[in-house]
Amino acid sequence: QSALTQPPSVSGSPGQSVTISCTGTSSDVGSYNRVSWYQQPPGTAPKLMIYEVTNRPSGVPDRFSGSKSGNTASLTISGLQAEDEAYYYCSSYSSSTLVVFGGGTKVTVL
Amino acid sequence: EVQLVESGGGLVQPGGSLRLSCAASGFIFSSYWMTWVRQAPGKGLEWVASIKKDGSEKYYVDSVKGRFTISRDNAENSLYLQMNNLRAEDTAVYYCARDRDFARDYWGQGTLVTVSS
Numbered sequence: 001q002s003a004l005t006q007p008p009s010v011s012g013s014p015g016q017s018v019t020i021s022c023t024g025t026s027s028d029v030g031s032y033n034r035v036s037w038y039q040q041p042p043g044t045a046p047k048l049m050i051y052e053v054t055n056r057p058s059g060v061p062d063r064f065s066g067s068k069s070g071n072t073a074s075l076t077i078s079g080l081q082a083e084d085e086a087y088y089y090c091s092s093y094s095s096s097t098l099v100v101f102g103g104g105t106k107v108t109v110l
Numbered sequence: 111e112v113q114l115v116e117s118g119g120g121l122v123q124p125g126g127s128l129r130l131s132c133a134a135s136g137f138i139f140s141s142y143w144m145t146w147v148r149q150a151p152g153k154g155l156e157w158v159a160s161i162k163k164d165g166s167e168k169y170y171v172d173s174v175k176g177r178f179t180i181s182r183d184n185a186e187n188s189l190y191l192q193m194n195n196l197r198a199e200d201t202a203v204y205y206c207a208r209d210r211d212f213a214r215d216y217w218g219q220g221t222l223v224t225v226s227s
Binding site: 046052057103 | 145147156169205217218220
């Protein structure tokens with residue numbers, strides 16, 4: 001059961017935009033609009049940021065946006081703020097395992 | 111307010127057993143799928159198991175099949191994870207989470223399971 005592939009780290013200055021990619025296969029990301037993204041500051045529980053590829057739960061700033069093309073989903077953080085520094089994980093429904101997570105990406109605000 | 115509170119973690123020897131509980135409140139528990147997710151120290155999130163609203167369907171990651179059992183008591187608003195034949199690689203913080211729209215929209219604070227002799 002392979003995890004989705006994310007870059008280990010991305011960084012940006014305050015106010016800039018960063019994009020995190022999440023690459024899967026035709027068994028998960030490529031075939032279903034069931035990709036979600038989670039934010040996890042160190043020592044805390046994950047928090048849902050995006051569901052069903054593009055939807056934001058109530059209370060999540062509109063600086064966070066999601067998209068998908070083929071087998072790759074992406075999370076973009078626009079207008080980066082210091083409080084956005086955290087680990088981010090993607091997840092997808094999978095026809096083979098039900099749920100699969102990415103390995104996580106550390107976002108650093110320079 | 112939705113709340114999920116895990117309990118039951120601790121130190122256990124390899125081959126031992128542990129039962130995790132997750133007490134849910136603030137929503138109609140029986141209307142949602144529920145999931146366990148774990149995170150080994152310094153590592154990423156790993157899906158462990160999910161259970162349908164009425165408990166009639168259960169799904170597991172391959173590494174725990176035959177050793178872990180997910181269950182729920184809708185009358186008690188509680189989710190469980192029975193873990194048998196524990197291994198060192200099962201050491202992790204275990205989170206319970208509510209499922210909605212194919213995502214985990216609420217998470218507990220987690221409970222730490224340490225498998226060591």
